[in-house]
Amino acid sequence: MKEQPSPIRETDDEARRLARVLLRSARHAALAVLDPETGFPLASRVLVATDIDGTPIILVSKLSAHTRALARDARASLLTGEPGKGDPLAYPRLTTQCLAEPVERGHAFYERIRTRFLARHTKAKLYIDFPDFLFFRLKPELASLNGGFGRAYQLGGNDLVIQSAANEEIAAGAAEAVRDLVERHPDVAETLARRLNAPKSASWRICGIDSSGFDLISGDFLLRYEFETLAEEADHICSNISKIAYSIP
Structure with a gap:
């Protein structure tokens, strides 16, 4: 057989x-x-x-x-x-x-x-x-x-x-890094949502970051974005987010 x-x-x-x-x-x-x-x-x-x-x-x-x-x-x-x-x-x-x-x-x-x-x-x-x-x-x-x-x-x-030695360091600085990013770019979450073809919804916000990517949320919608390579620190993550949001397509 x-x-x-x-x-x-x-x-x-x-x-x-x-x-x-x-x-x-x-x-x-x-x-x-x-x-x-x-x-x-x-x-x-x-x-x-x-x-x-x-x-x-x-x-x-x-x-x-x-x-x-x-x-x-x-x-x-x-x-x-x-x-x-x-x-x-x-x-x-x-x-x-x-x-x-x-x-x-x-x-x-x-x-x-x-x-x-x-x-x-x-x-x-x-x-x-x-x-x-x-x-x-x-x-x-x-x-x-x-x-x-x-x-x-x-x-x-x-x-x-996520296999990264930077996990704990990123966790400690995540909230402050995201807060600083939003203060510099108040429209960053909405811009990301448009660039990533997120469902149309009320205001979006960044609800989590890690060395592998970030999460956007709006009401019942959650969007996960994965980086191509692991980030090494919270500032590196926010730099990646800014590039995704504001770079020329």
Whole structure:
């Protein structure tokens, strides 16, 4: 019997870039965990942001079933990627297998994660400091990318995480660098939105930067832009943003 060809393509830089954008541009996702009582998969919808290294972060209530499940078994799966008009299966999506790491108050990363989450989800300010809420970092281990019909790829966790020694330094100076950029160029976010063909919406703003790119947000729209090469410092990121916004096409 003739052996069937593998449906999995060789993972290339284009696939890695698409996977990173699908993960880092998600405002929400489907989270699947293992029910500790029955062992059955348990899926729910969660809000998503990213840490400075691109690791997904979620904010959940300790009272929820999926939080109790993660406390017993750290394995989880995150489905990201938005469908559009027509067949939903024609649009790219990414399933990321993760290990969940709790980040509660007092953790070394807590304030950074809280700030980055609120920058993307401002309405979460209503409940983010409730004592029964906590963050999880979902450390990517493996991922399955479906880029559309006939475009399937397997990726490792390192394909999705930003490997840069400058992550911590950039995190420390990110807010100030963006604030200075906006003071110099008050129209920078709107200009970026036009240059990048973002959906028409109310005012856009920069809601996050990292050494690999930046995020723009306006209402329900989130746009992720990935640099060609990693930036080495926050000022370098803002310089890249200015070039994208104001350089001659």
